[in-house]
Amino acid sequence: MTKSSEDSPSRRTFMTVIIGLISAVIGVAVAIPILGTILSPLFKKRDIVWAELGKIDDLKKIEPLTPKFVPVYFRVKEGWTINTLPRQVIVVKDITGKLYFFSNQCTHLGCPLHWIPARQKFLCPCHGGMFNVLGKVVGGPPPRPLFQWVHKLNNGTVLIQNKFMDNPKDRGV
Amino acid sequence: MFKKIQEWFDERIGLTELINEFNGERIPARGGWAYTFGSLLAFLFIIQVVTGMFLLFYYVPYFPMARNSTYFLKHHVLMGNILLGIHLWGAFTMIFILLVHMSRVYFSGSYKKPREMQWVAGMVLFSVVVILGLTGYMLVGNENSWWTINVLDNVASHVPFIGGFIRILVKGGTETSVLTMQHIFAIHVWLLPIVVIMFIPIHIFLVRKTGEQGMALEYKNSKLSDDDINKWKHPDATVPFFPDQLFKDMIVALGVFAVIYFLAVYYGAAIGPMYRPLALNFAPEADWYFLANEELLKYFPGHGLIIFSTFLVPVLGFAILFALPFIDRGHERSPFKRPAATVLGILFLLLLVYLTLIGGEPKAPATV
Numbered sequence: 091m092t093k094s095s096e097d098s099p100s101r102r103t104f105m106t107v108i109i110g111l112i113s114a115v116i117g118v119a120v121a122i123p124i125l126g127t128i129l130s131p132l133f134k135k136r137d138i139v140w141a142e143l144g145k146i147d148d149l150k151k152i153e154p155l156t157p158k159f160v161p162v163y164f165r166v167k168e169g170w171t172i173n174t175l176p177r178q179v180i181v182v183k184d185i186t187g188k189l190y191f192f193s194n195q196c197t198h199l200g201c202p203l204h205w206i207p208a209r210q211k212f213l214c215p216c217h218g219g220m221f222n223v224l225g226k227v228v229g230g231p232p233p234r235p236l237f238q239w240v241h242k243l244n245n246g247t248v249l250i251q252n253k254f255m256d257n258p259k260d261r262g263v
Numbered sequence: 264m265f266k267k268i269q270e271w272f273d274e275r276i277g278l279t280e281l282i283n284e285f286n287g288e289r290i291p292a293r294g295g296w297a298y299t300f301g302s303l304l305a306f307l308f309i310i311q312v313v314t315g316m317f318l319l320f321y322y323v324p325y326f327p328m329a330r331n332s333t334y335f336l337k338h339h340v341l342m343g344n345i346l347l348g349i350h351l352w353g354a355f356t357m358i359f360i361l362l363v364h365m366s367r368v369y370f371s372g373s374y375k376k377p378r379e380m381q382w383v384a385g386m387v388l389f390s391v392v393v394i395l396g397l398t399g400y401m402l403v404g405n406e407n408s409w410w411t412i413n414v415l416d417n418v419a420s421h422v423p424f425i426g427g428f429i430r431i432l433v434k435g436g437t438e439t440s441v442l443t444m445q446h447i448f449a450i451h452v453w454l455l456p457i458v459v460i461m462f463i464p465i466h467i468f469l470v471r472k473t474g475e476q477g478m479a480l481e482y483k484n485s486k487l488s489d490d491d492i493n494k495w496k497h498p499d500a501t502v503p504f505f506p507d508q509l510f511k512d513m514i515v516a517l518g519v520f521a522v523i524y525f526l527a528v529y530y531g532a533a534i535g536p537m538y539r540p541l542a543l544n545f546a547p548e549a550d551w552y553f554l555a556n557e558e559l560l561k562y563f564p565g566h567g568l569i570i571f572s573t574f575l576v577p578v579l580g581f582a583i584l585f586a587l588p589f590i591d592r593g594h595e596r597s598p599f600k601r602p603a604a605t606v607l608g609i610l611f612l613l614l615l616v617y618l619t620l621i622g623g624e625p626k627a628p629a630t631v
């Protein structure tokens with residue numbers, strides 16, 4: 091017959107340690123796959139795709155310093171689905187004729203910007219961020235100028251990638 | 264007949280004794296109405312669970328469908344509007360009553376030794392209930408949900424060092440997608456409610472373990488000095504929880520529930536437009552209890568300071584609140600004998616109201 095814990099203190103210690111160990115082993119064994127499912131998104135690569143914006147010749151025809159909002163549709167794999175993500179591209183031509191492709195997301199926390207023609211500014215409806223037509227912050231809390239979409243020219247067509255230029259932390263989108 | 268059943272149980276598990284012990288708890292006699300808010304919160308939480316469970320008969324946590332299934336529930340399910348309305352106004356009421364309960368505990372100094380752990384357990388409940396509110400707002404799947412998810416993810420991304428990871432983890436991926444919604448859904452209907460269900464009994468057990476403390480006015484006849492910890496264990500007069508305190512609890516519960524029901528029937532739950540990522544003139548709005556925080560985000564402009572509004576100020580404020588019993592260790596309880604704490608508390612509440620009011624103002628003209 092085994093000794094009861096009341097017969098010997100060392101037996102008691104032994105049992106306590108074993109109880110603790112068993113709990114720990116089971117706990118860790120369950121925690122590992124749970125952690126896996128929680129952390130899994132960290133190991134997935136973002137699906138980066140190109141989408142057509144329009145013909146460069148048409149885009150070049152816009153008024154200088156007047157933003158034009160052009161929708162773009164990314165077909166992106168998200169989890170187990172493939173979805174169309176509609177996004178706005180703000181096309182702006184500066185006085186030299188150079189085209190900019192801005193995102194309409196505020197660089198503060200990502201709210202959708204409104205263009206206010208009377209003030210020639212983009213206003214953010216969330217915390218009052220303000221940008222001028224070339225994307226520079228002119229008021230409010232945004233920490234950086236407007237994001238610009240990664241883009242390229244292909245046979246006269248402008249292609250946009252679902253990715254912002256110089257955006258190391260991958261904010262927005 | 265009834266007697267027989269009772270005896271059957273008593274013989275085996277001593278049921279009557281158990282019930283009597285729970286019901287017989289002595290509650291300080293004078294402040295009765297002020298002590299109803301805790302029970303009210305427990306009552307409101309039960310209402311949330313019960314209504315929420317049946318919302319699940321219809322709700323689909325998938326971005327384009329979530330809003331439509333909610334719309335269907337509201338407009339095409341018999342009395343679905345009332346069910347949804349109770350869940351929404353119940354949630355609002357719960358957050359408001361949390362503030363009332365915390366204020367009563369704060370101003371009466373009820374968090375002081377030996378009741379520190381009650382406060383800490385309470386703060387866990389507070390955080391979880393607020394997150395339940397936020398995730399609920401996101402689940403509707405309307406335009407505001409979409410932007411709330413994105414804005415809060417971006418706020419999270421400003422946590423030093425690990426912000427980017429947190430952002431991906433709460434989104435369940437790199438995009439706001441079907442996985443995001445599923446994560447939020449699991450958190451709202453299962454994970455956090457379980458935490459609340461665990462912590463309410465812990466909280467109430469702790470309260471009862473140290474004895475319901477009540478406010479300074481319960482101790483007018485006590486000859487002991489305020490510094491004597493024994494003083495706060497023996498209120499002048501007590502009443503049993505059942506029926507005296509429960510009677511008051513139930514009256515308050517009925518009154519508050521009637522208000523919730525009225526709001527549910529007459530105002531219901533606004534569902535709002537379907538999310539349109541291309542909309543050019545949409546101004547996202549946070550729920551009212553988040554407006555003070557929202558207002559904070561307007562200050563601290565520029566690159567170096569953004570960390571203050573997204574991380575430092577909220578986290579510091581929360582940490583101070585969490586650790587309050589360990590920071591304020593004086594023995595005085597009466598709000599009049601600790602003027603500094605009382606004035607600070609009132610100022611804090613005023614600031615909260617002020618920030619909420621101006622946080623609700625439109626910040627930019629939608630269109631000019």
Ligand code: HEM
Pocket residue numbers: 297298299300301302304305308361364365368373374378381382383384385386388389392463466467470474475476477478
């Ligand atoms: C779901 C949320 C909550 C529920 C259901 C709840 C429930 C209760 C109940 C039933 C009582 C006893 C009677 C009373 O004074 O109301 C109580 C007391 C207390 N609560 Fe809460 N509570 C909640 C949240 C909180 C929060 C957020 C705090 C503070 C951060 C808090 C701190 C306390 C303290 C310190 C007491 C002891 C008061 C005393 O002994 O006089 N509770 N709570």
Ligand code: FES
Pocket residue numbers: 196197198199200201214215216217218219230231232560
């Ligand atoms: S999100 Fe634009 S100012 Fe905050």
